[in-house]
Amino acid sequence: MxxxxxxxxxxxxxxxxxxxxxxxxxxxxxxxxxxxxxxxxxxxxxxxxxxxxxxxxxLQKERYVSRGGHKLEAALDYFKIDVTGMTAVDIGASTGGFTDCLLQRGAARVFALDSGSGQLAASLLADGRVVNIEKFNARRLCEGDAGPVPAGTKADIATIDVSFISQTYIIPGLKNILRDKGLFVSLIKPQFEAGREAVGRGGIVRDNKYHIASIKKVIECARQSGFGCLGVIRSPVLGGDGNTEYLAAFVFGEDLIPPGDGAPRRLLEITATGKGDMT
Structure with missing residues (x-):
């Protein structure tokens, strides 16, 4: 060039x-x-x-290696999650925005897991706290394969940011890598949860009912897998394709009370306006 x-x-x-x-x-x-x-x-x-x-x-300097870091930052702040000293697994690490955010927040170690290769930022590859796991299909977690986490080690927190696959193929396997009361933060993407019929021109999911259905789908899968939902917020940053996304936090082994009669109304408010939460 x-x-x-x-x-x-x-x-x-x-x-x-x-x-x-x-x-x-x-x-x-x-x-x-x-x-x-x-x-x-x-x-x-x-x-x-x-x-x-x-x-x-x-106009805004880069704080993370990708804007994904700003998304996770919003969830950690809102749900008051302190990752200091934690061992984390970042599923769908890609460039490493989530990984970078976890490290800057004090995580002791991050297993950066991705099905692809050659994507993680050079600065993270050079960081001794990062274990780069490439070409690992996260579906294997559901088969009892805790590949990214050494035998005898349980992570304190997991994060999920995946595309072209529903998280429901991954969430059931998180219990194989997380300790009891361990946390996971999910970036919910309606375009990959709601089905092809929900995706309109430009790859955008515009109908609010599909946003609500996507959130409910992920929460129900997590509940059936032994996780209680701490809440849901709208991501402050749009997806790269322009889609609205959501952040949900869960805790393993907690039998939280399911959302009451007001849940549908609160979900509607979150998806339609971005205001409020479902906690």
Whole structure:
């Protein structure tokens, strides 16, 4: 790649050293945090003439290796989860936004688990607290395979951020890697829980009933697997495709009282407005 060749905005930001990676540049642009020559960049694919000098403004500095860190941060803050000294398993680690957040919050060790490979940020690969587990299908947890966690070790907390698969294929296996009273935080994505009929143009799930159904589906699966739901909130950050997502927290071995008659109303409020919670 040469400096005088037109290039995508996300590539330009990374090439000129404004971001740690092209992926982080893409996420900053999609979140509306990038200006070039005083104009807001709307799409990562916008072309920039690299032969000319440009003024680049990053309206929000990167705190995590990906914006996933901001999502988990919201859940840890809302549910008052202190991960200091904890052993964690990050399922669907990808670039490592959740892993990064856990480490910055004081986790002692994080097993970063993903079905792919070569995705985890270099800074996390170099961190001695991170164990990078690649090409591991999390469905194997349901078969009693605790691959990412050494024999005799039980994690204190797990996080789930997966795509193109329902979490209901993973949640039942969490009991094989979590200690009693262990926690897990789930990023619920309606586009992968509600079925194809729910996904509209652009891959967006717009009908609120599918959002509610997706949340209920994950909560019920967790309940049947021995987890009590601590609550649900709307993610403050949209998914990369523009879908609204939700964060739910659970505790293993707690027989919590199921939501009462007001639960449907509260879910409707969460999904429709982003306000309130289901605790």
């Amino acid at each position: 040469t400096e005088n060749k037109p290039m995508r905005a996300d590539t330009y930001l990374h090439f000129t050293g404004h971001t740690k990676s092209r992926q982080s540049a893409k996420e900053l642009i999609e979140a509306g945090f990038v200006e070039i020559d005083g104009r807001r960049v709307v799409k990562p694919s916008e072309m920039v003439d690299a032969a000319l000098p440009h003024s680049v403004g990053i």
